[in-house]
Amino acid sequence: MRALTWHGKHDVRMDTVPDPEIVNPRDAVIKVTSTAICGSDLHLYDHYIPTMQAGDILGHEFMGEVVEVGAKSTLKKGQRVVVPFTISCGSCYHCNKHQYSACPNGLPADNQDIARQPYGHEMAGLFGYSHMTGGYAGGQAEYVRVPFSDVGPIVIPDGVPDDKVLFLSDILPTGWQAAEYAEIEPGDTVAVWGCGPVGLFAIQSAFLMGAERVIAIDHFPNRLALAKRFGAETINFEESATYDALMTMTGGIGPDAVIDAVGLEAHGLFLDNVIDQIKASTFLGTDRIHALRQAIIACRKGGRVSMPAVYGGFVDKFPLGAFMEKGLTLKTGQTHVQHYMPGLLNAIMEDKIDTEFLISHRMPLEDAPKGYKMFHDEQNETTKIVLKTA
Ligand SMILES: NC(=O)c1ccc[n+]([C@@H]2O[C@H](COP(=O)([O-])OP(=O)(O)OC[C@H]3O[C@@H](n4cnc5c(N)ncnc54)[C@H](O)[C@@H]3O)[C@@H](O)[C@H]2O)c1
């Protein structure tokens, strides 16, 4: 089959690789029909996430048709499913708490030690996202093996187009969880850093959860325009100082909740960001946490910080004093996708959530390397790329 494989920084290629097979009785094999490129994939493309190996198949946002099932799969051949990016067993201590992205059982035994050393625990298995998360082949491919297929994939009703439901695999639940973690109360003002796919779904979700005002921060005019479309007020951080603008907009109090939907590759010519960048490029540091710092400094006293953004390593200049003195709380994590999928599928079917607005480009899977370059280099014009198999 054809698949998008990683070979190093800014080097992804379409290769012919062996077809996946059923390995365990709970597996299914999916023929991918649509798959998307994620902001998280850019962290791999820029080689910030460790434990990648040449030839790894990328992709964790995908859907398709069930073509093979193991003896214990509950899926049936021919069903259309969206697959969550988290590989979770459904019955362990964490899965029983619906903390699916904490499930340790998706991780093959020989990958468990990789994350234990830096994080204290093993991570969950994820599709197409390094060997620290299991080394699973991802879904930017013609076919993919889906472990625990009786737990993860959600069956899509006939007649609902792929583009309407594909984002159930990651970014829609991620934006929703980000808003939920912001513990929004009616009347709240919520500030969202980053108007990428995650930020834009967090904005829609925040309004649905009762936020009175959402203030969106980015520097790409097209992305800010999408945020405006959902009713957000906007700050272009290249045109005005974000902290000052937020204080003016909130009468000096600051937003009740702040959401960091930027992540470890923050943009902007700010002193702390430049230092982080130099440290990252000389292997003295990993993450550029400028947006998170700014969010903590701007958040009102007693407010909430939600951090869907991905970070990988150790950081300095974390404003711990501000965080403590202002009495903030922080919630974060990989999304517990399986927990949110059924409710969000209903919300899509009832037209409460718009998903298709996000897609700026559709292209054949064969053009995936071009898609990565566009999503990386032209973020203003490229909000989300969906790759289609033949
Ligand atoms: N927690 C999870 O399970 C999960 C799932 C999916 C994605 N993510 C993470 O969420 C983050 C966002 O994902 P995405 O797909 O929307 O990515 P993206 O790269 O498309 O969007 C990031 C946006 O942040 C903006 N930005 C950069 N620097 C900024 C700054 N200083 N201030 C304000 N905005 C700034 C960029 O211009 C861009 O529009 C990434 O870190 C991604 O890895 C997490």
Ligand SMILES: [Zn+2]
């Ligand atoms: Zn993703």
Ligand SMILES: [Zn+2]
């Ligand atoms: Zn589990």
